[in-house]
Amino acid sequence: xxxxxxxxxxxxPRQARAKATVEVILEAAAHVFVxxxxxxxTTKQVAERAxxxxxxxxxxxxSKEALVAMLLERLHQRVLSILSDKxxxxxxxxxxxxxxxxxxxxVEAYGVNPRLQRVLLEQASRIGPLQVVQEIEARVExxxxxxxxxxxxxxxxxxxxxxxxxxxxxxxxxxWSTVVERPELIGTPEFVEELSxxxxxxxxxxx
Numbered sequence: 275x276x277x278x279x280x281x282x283x284x285x286x287p288r289q290a291r292a293k294a295t296v297e298v299i300l301e302a303a304a305h306v307f308v309x310x311x312x313x314x315x316t317t318k319q320v321a322e323r324a325x326x327x328x329x330x331x332x333x334x335x336x337s338k339e340a341l342v343a344m345l346l347e348r349l350h351q352r353v354l355s356i357l358s359d360k361x362x363x364x365x366x367x368x369x370x371x372x373x374x375x376x377x378x379x380x381v382e383a384y385g386v387n388p389r390l391q392r393v394l395l396e397q398a399s400r401i402g403p404l405q406v407v408q409e410i411e412a413r414v415e416x417x418x419x420x421x422x423x424x425x426x427x428x429x430x431x432x433x434x435x436x437x438x439x440x441x442x443x444x445x446x447x448x449x450w451s452t453v454v455e456r457p458e459l460i461g462t463p464e465f466v467e468e469l470s471x472x473x474x475x476x477x478x479x480x481x
Contacts, residue, residue: 296334299324300348303341307393312338342397349394350410353383361417366425370474377469384449385461392457395450415442426477441473448472 302324306315315338321331335341360379366372384391419438448469452459459465 295326295330299326299331299334300341300344304345304387304390307342307345308387308389312342312393312397317341339397339401342394343401345390346394346398346401347406347410349391350407352386353380354410354414356380356383357414358417361421364421366421369425369477370470373473373477374466374470377466377473380445380449381461381466381469384453388453388457388460391453395454398450411442411446415439418442422477437476441476444472444476445469 299320303315303320306319306323310319317331317335317338318328320341321328324331335344356379357376360376415435415438418441419434422438423434449460452465
């Protein structure tokens with residue numbers, strides 16, 4: 275079985291009871307990943323922590339990779355929800371402040387349970403591209419592009435779609451690398467300031 279297939283959930287819960295079971299399993303998985311690390315975690319440990327049989331766990335998640343994939347999906351959904359609230363189209367009167375506020379919000383989202391996020395982001399490359407995550411990132415790009423198109427005028431022709439694509443990937447790389455390699459920086463004013471400088475320096479017209 276390929277890694278990508280192993281990372282796919284067996285089925286999505288539909289009934290309330292099944293959804294509750296999946297939530298308990300994911301909560302247990304998050305706890306075990308933090309306490310034991312990815313390599314030290316087994317599906318048996320997760321099932322025991324969740325108080326379900328291993329067969330029940332396998333009904334929804336065929337492997338550790340599938341648990342990581344779903345937790346990654348939840349992380350991206352939370353970030354999308356937070357950014358959606360911040361990126362409601364509105365006139366920008368102070369670009370510097372807007373960008374700093376957005377960077378602070380983004381960093382705060384990744385600052386929730388950083389030990390778990392470190393495990394998830396370390397495994398993201400092993401699992402490979404996830405369609406749901408790609409769809410979420412596409413929605414974020416659309417939101418950012420909508421805000422910029424209403425507020426910024428460039429002194430030279432620029433492909434706004436490409437600009438947003440590069441910004442999103444640069445931020446993702448910077449934040450993910452920091453969560454994995456320098457988690458103590460997450461949430462610090464200095465980190466927020468450097469991310470803001472990165473974005474502002476790229477957005478401002480070149481003279």
